[in-house]
Amino acid sequence: MDANRQGFASARVIVTRPEPDASAFAAMVKAAGMTPVLSPTIEIAFRPAAVSFDGVRALAFTSANGVRALMHKALPAGALALPVFAVGPASAEAARQAGFGAVSTAAGDVASLAQLIGRSFAGDGAVLHISGSDRAGDLAELLAKSDVEARRVTLYAATAAPRLSAAAAAMLSEPSSDDWATFFSPRTVRLFIEQVQASGMARRLAVLRAACLSEAVADAARTTAWKELRVAAGPSGQAMINAMSEG
Numbered sequence: 001m002d003a004n005r006q007g008f009a010s011a012r013v014i015v016t017r018p019e020p021d022a023s024a025f026a027a028m029v030k031a032a033g034m035t036p037v038l039s040p041t042i043e044i045a046f047r048p049a050a051v052s053f054d055g056v057r058a059l060a061f062t063s064a065n066g067v068r069a070l071m072h073k074a075l076p077a078g079a080l081a082l083p084v085f086a087v088g089p090a091s092a093e094a095a096r097q098a099g100f101g102a103v104s105t106a107a108g109d110v111a112s113l114a115q116l117i118g119r120s121f122a123g124d125g126a127v128l129h130i131s132g133s134d135r136a137g138d139l140a141e142l143l144a145k146s147d148v149e150a151r152r153v154t155l156y157a158a159t160a161a162p163r164l165s166a167a168a169a170a171m172l173s174e175p176s177s178d179d180w181a182t183f184f185s186p187r188t189v190r191l192f193i194e195q196v197q198a199s200g201m202a203r204r205l206a207v208l209r210a211a212c213l214s215e216a217v218a219d220a221a222r223t224t225a226w227k228e229l230r231v232a233a234g235p236s237g238q239a240m241i242n243a244m245s246e247g
Contacts, residue, residue, distance in 0.1 A: 039168035057125030108235030110137030118146030
């Protein structure tokens with residue numbers, strides 16, 4: 001085994017995603033030969049808000065959690081036949097698994113989702129955006145520029161976890177230059193850095209490598225020093241694994 005590959009195989013990877021996505025990505029990390037260390041920075045709680053489908057002709061999801069939150073509601077007949085616009089592969093896959101048949105996938109950010117809907121949505125009626133309490137961009141405002149009627153309903157809250165997990169704190173107490181921290185959103189980067197600072201181990205981050213889902217996520221990560229920062233080639237868990245495994 002060459003030195004690069006040996007380091008990859010011995011790497012520990014902090015997973016900052018909320019559950020259930022944390023466990024799903026941790027399984028990918030483990031399958032790739034690395035050791036996942038779960039430390040979700042966000043906790044997801046569904047909200048009891050009512051959802052009206054009156055006049056709705058399509059659905060938009062900006063996260064897989066939006067799909068999960070909607071599926072906890074009693075859906076009207078025909079809801080699963082509505083066209084779905086998903087922000088990226090994870091939310092698109094969640095929609096397909098939930099039973100939606102016509103799913104279109106954007107490039108992983110709200111701007112590309114608005115562009116996709118603007119190009120593809122035709123006819124009377126509204127696009128219903130299933131949202132969380134914390135939003136990276138205003139989809140309804142962007143769609144208004146394309147003369148697309150949009151409504152938003154907030155079905156889940158994404159609240160900050162109070163601290164690093166015990167496993168992540170233990171890892172950071174003795175970090176290795178083979179170790180990684182992984183980030184799927186700008187908010188998870190900011191919260192993770194805040195948690196590390198609160199634990200008094202901020203200088204340890206300079207030993208770790210950071211893997212980021214997109215340039216927007218990387219921009220948030222660049223507010224601190226890392227041994228190395230890599231950006232995934234696409235908005236998926238596999239692209240994150242690939243970014244870490246490159247020599």
